[in-house]
């Protein structure tokens with residue numbers, strides 16, 4: 206008898222060992238995942254919530270010479286999972302948008318109001334007739350009561366401020 210069968214068997218055994226080892230690694234990986242999932246039954250909702258948390262949607266934009274100096278500014282109404290913002294941008298000479306101000310609204314739900322016969326969720330108009338434009342931002346509070354928030358540019362402090370009504 207020669208040793209050939211033994212020699213041919215050895216590589217096979219090594220291959221079997223490698224395959225078994227790989228199988229164990231995979232099994233361990235599956236087990237580890239199941240363990241994580243068992244420890245954190247809400248692992249899926251956690252992943253989903255983290256995705257939703259980053260969710261950001263521009264629901265409306267409006268343009269106007271809000272500072273009264275001929276500079277046309279862009280106002281964006283931005284909704285995230287649990288907040289509502291106004292972002293005011295100035296378009297620079299090179300076309301880049303520069304964020305001038307970000308204002309968080311106290312209400313978290315987007316709202317609409319009737320503006321010149323149309324339902325709108327963001328408008329720019331001189332509603333008090335002083336020759337300067339205001340930002341008109343409707344929103345809903347947690348009781349779904351609508352509010353019309355009004356902001357104007359206050360040149361004395363160089364920033365946007367909420368208008369008293």
Ligand SMILES: [Ca+2]
Pocket residue numbers: 330331332333334335336337338339
């Ligand atoms: Ca005004």
